[in-house]
Amino acid sequence: MSFKRVLGQEQPKKILQNALQNNSVSHAYLFYGQESVGKKLTAIEFAKALNCETSGPKDSCDACASCRKIEQRIHPDFFLLEPVKSSPTGREAAIKIELIRDLQKKLAYLPYEGKTKVAIIDGAEAMNPQAANTLLKTLEEPPSATVLILITSNPFQLLPTLVSRCQGVKFHPLSPPEIKQILQQKMTEETESFPASELELRALRSMGRVSRALEEDIGSANVYREELLDLLAKISFKRMDACFKWSKQWGKQPGQIQSVLDELLNMIRDITVLKTGSRNTEFQNGDILDRIRPLAEKKSVPALLRMFDSVLQTKSALAGNANLQLSLDHMLIQFCKAA
């Protein structure tokens, strides 16, 4: 298995495998890119390849004692740090200075039984300034036979001095076919189970993220989409009663409104893309394109863009605690004006 376990991400794999092959592995890497696209998995497979007892330099066997210990997180030269919540109910998770100091002590020694010590810091942006400054010392004077891998979906939240001392490796969102393949793999391994009919839709709606494909509540999304198709078909000053019925209903459900509005944004985006005739675009609502097409025929592109803008404004007003019912009514009036 080894690097083969990482589906997609051909460019990052190539960079790392070339470094292994040419014996030019950096002492520090920054793996960055949106959440849930395989950064941590790649880092773990890289650690295996660096320490494998049997396979060639470019990959690991995934079977020797070293590979198995890394897989089980019990290898004495493999360290995986992740943000920890200060209390079970706390919202903010952090990587504190104590964890970094502890790591530094462990990295000061030569590898205990492997060839290279590998330390992965997942969610590196969760290091507070003291922790980040402490880690900087390690990067300035890297211990021998050590590879440090920082992982983040927000590189701009890291100290620039940290970033500049790492080799950057960019991870891209996964394509729907890649996501579908990952879902199928998880079903084969029986770690997840979905109705086969949902796989395609989950992949299309994943936004390139495995976690979203796995966790999305497809049932709720289908309910929202039905209502939104109905609403968009009725938008006009002549049918204000039907529009306000929708806003009255959702005006009482603040918990779900941001998801509903995200769904609305996706739908307006898909209608606009259909309208402009773009090809090879992955539609989030790819399974109901035949129902979206009549809406595309009725609305102009400038009107759709105004509607999109109006939803964005509503989302931001609600995030700032604006009155839900009034905001939705206002949005629908903007829709009618645009239509």
Ligand SMILES: [Zn+2]
């Ligand atoms: Zn091995």
